[in-house]
Amino acid sequence: MAPHTRTFTTYDGTARAYRTEGRGEPLVVLPGGPLRDPVRLGDLGGLSAHRTLVVLPARGTGDGAAPADPASHRRDRVADVEALRAHLGLDRIDLLGHSAGGDLATLYAAAHPERVRSLVLAAPGTHAVGIGVETSDEEGDTVHHGDGAFAPEATRRALRALTAPVLVLAGGDDHGPTPAEAAALAVCFPHAELLVQAGAGHVPWADDPGGFARPVAAFLDPEVRTVTVDGVRLAYRVRGPEGAPPVVLVHGRGGDSTEWRKITAELAADRRVYALDLRGHGLSDHPGEYGFAALRDEIGGFLKALGLAGATVVGHSMGGAAACLLAQREPALIGRLVLEDAPVFFPVLPPRGPAGLPEEPVAFDWAVLDATNADLNAPDPAWREELTAVTAPTLIIGGGPTSHLPQRHLAWMAERVPDARLVTIEAGHLVHAARPREFLSALREFGV
Known part of the structure; x- marks a missing residue:
């Protein structure tokens, strides 16, 4: 204005x-x-x-x-x-x-x-x-x-x-x-x-x-609270009754905690819901260091700082990839895991080039793109091999044929994670935004 x-x-x-x-x-x-x-x-x-x-x-x-x-x-x-x-x-x-x-x-x-x-x-x-x-x-x-x-x-x-x-x-x-x-x-x-x-x-x-x-x-x-994890100030939003089972919502690349409002409003009836702004996004700090490993450690630090070990973690896209890596490394931190149309650590073909400069102002740190593209182009092979280390019951939600992610990779992941099931909701990559009722129904059936 x-x-x-x-x-x-x-x-x-x-x-x-x-x-x-x-x-x-x-x-x-x-x-x-x-x-x-x-x-x-x-x-x-x-x-x-x-x-x-x-x-x-x-x-x-x-x-x-x-x-x-x-x-x-x-x-x-x-x-x-x-x-x-x-x-x-x-x-x-x-x-x-x-x-x-x-x-x-x-x-x-x-x-x-x-x-x-x-x-x-x-x-x-x-x-x-x-x-x-x-x-x-x-x-x-x-x-x-x-x-x-x-x-x-x-x-x-x-x-x-x-x-x-x-x-x-x-x-x-x-x-x-x-x-x-x-x-x-x-x-x-x-x-x-x-x-x-x-x-x-x-x-x-x-x-x-x-x-x-x-x-x-x-x-x-x-509505916003903050916590510092490894020197990075993270913003998050919380709703729902204190003492209720905790659910942590982690957005994808370029998003923030506000995109979960419809989901949070429903889950908060009987869950304590935490929607996090990852580093470089929303109202959190922009430290300049990104990539899946840094985000993995950040989610883990967030759970520890707030005493949320054993929480259900719902991650979309980039946030899902980071949450999956955390579930491999520190299984006790995550009680249930939901991966919404998340990449499965196969190299992207063709590889993604430099992001260049944004044509218009963006609401996140543009440096996130090159850092995460590097992980998508050449993911650590151990990330795929260690999927068997995930002990949390896992729900994998795919967006169907209109998603830009190969859905066969999600099926492959569901076979590797010991206690995983795959549900497809034909909504494209942004399942929770495009089909919130179906997304919530899948979460409830999974016990969230």
Whole structure:
């Protein structure tokens, strides 16, 4: 959605302008940087694809509303944020503050903790809580910074009432706040998470757009949770009653956890369903290292991290291949295995060449293609030989003659896996999307 400029009236009768851009629920954005046009924020590295950004510039920045006096500058702006919340008709707001806007967001959270649903502080200022307010000069004397508008001790006390989750995001360098200062800031909040974005500086979405937008979007989405496996942050969605038998859904190449929504809605009636975003996909990290072996280890790490050993694992295509490799290597981790139109580790003919560059933006890391194509072109022969090591009862679902995968390979796999059965649902490669009822029926008959 294209940016729009709108106006509202603050507590003191001042007309203020704000800018909106994007789609989804509103996210109030407080930009940092004195007297700079907030247009420079862009769409925060693509965050506008997930939320409607509501950008409120500083007084005196572009909208002609100068502060009454320097000492009242931050006091006025806190009141302006509250007036904007009322104008938007929101009982509680999701709030993002950058740089000096982070100080303002912190002060707003201290003044109105009941009005904050979630808080993101991106490369934030730390003066509001007294971090970095005092330093020593070359002679060892204390130097005070700031304009006297902060009352750090009072702010810290007030923040104890904040029940909202907080994400403090710092760059990996020392261009403020340093990772240590960001960690000290996070401690000031009752429920805070610290994320250091390696390779990013004071404007993290400019240095690494996706590396900024993905974790922020995951944090802001109440349906999404995250876990770190071998240094890679993985996003996932979970539904269903706690304590119910677990089912883990693993998407194919280029997909993500959202493609399982219809399946999840049905299974969650009596199962605890976990839909995972694999590395390089969805809202998970893009570490640059891909391939079936890396994905195999990732699924295994995910099951261990969440205590899901013995779960049913349903994998589509690439996700199914990785799950199959895991079932071979660590049989005890998987209770039941479902492989939906998954490749069977025979070399692809003709071999696939380099993926080239995408013609349009894609929702996954394009490097996944070359890495997994290399495995498809020349799979490790042991992967076929070790199919007999799979001990989990296995359901192989083929998409029939319209699938691009040779269905004879699936039949061959069903003969090699000790406890496997083959079901064909003529839907092409995307069985669970094209024929969800038949797909669910096959799962239920299999005991899922």
